[in-house]
Amino acid sequence: xxxxxxxxxxxxxxxxxxxxxxxxxxxxxxVAGGMMLSTDYQLTFETSALPGLSYQSALTAGxxxxxxxxxxxxxxxxxxxxxxSKI
Numbered sequence: 491x492x493x494x495x496x497x498x499x500x501x502x503x504x505x506x507x508x509x510x511x512x513x514x515x516x517x518x519x520x521v522a523g524g525m526m527l528s529t530d531y532q533l534t535f536e537t538s539a540l541p542g543l544s545y546q547s548a549l550t551a552g553x554x555x556x557x558x559x560x561x562x563x564x565x566x567x568x569x570x571x572x573x574x575s576k577i
Contacts, residue, residue, distance in 0.1 A: 496536065501552035503535060510539040514551045531556060531574040537567055548577070 500511030512535035533551050535543075543549070547558040556574035563570050 503551045505540050505549040512551055533572045533574055534569055537570040
């Protein structure tokens with residue numbers, strides 16, 4: 491079932507020799523008293539698909555290069571979310 495969700499909404503993710511799918515979000519947030527917009531990139535992925543993904547890991551998602559700032563499990567741990575910085 492997790493694979494069906496990613497097949498419908500995912501983008502290609504490459505981490506070393508691993509190729510999988512993930513959901514890339516780029517929500518904007520208003521900061522500095524409304525003076526600036528900040529984009530906080532996040533990748534939602536099946537936890538077992540990206541073993542070893544951790545702080546400062548490099549990956550590409552949707553053809554864009556990122557470095558990982560943080561990885562955290564969601565709910566029961568089937569999915570995880572990585573906070574990313576674009577490089």
